[in-house]
Amino acid sequence: MYHSITCYFCFETFEVDLxxxxxxxxxxxxxxxxxxCCNPNRIEYDVYDGEVRGIVVGDGNE
Incomplete structure (x- = not known):
């Protein structure tokens, strides 16, 4: 399932396959x-009954 996210570093939008x-x-x-920009983005999300909810994008270097 593809979701659009905004990069934590360059603020460009791209899709990820969760x-x-x-x-x-x-x-x-x-x-x-x-x-x-090739920087790492940490994507945290909750899943309920196979549905992704509450996506949070943060610094993947932590």
Whole structure:
């Protein structure tokens, strides 16, 4: 499932593929490099019944 996010560093928008199982519920975080500036973005999100909710983008260098 693709989601558009805004890079924490350069503020450009790009898409990430958050693969979530239909039966997964809980919190997850992943690191994605920006396709424009190549800096790491930490993406935290909650999943309920296979649906991604509450995406937060932060500094992936932490």
């Amino acid at each position: 693969e979530v199982d239909d039966h997964f519920n809980g919190h997850n975080d992943e690191i994605y490099d920006c396709v424009v």
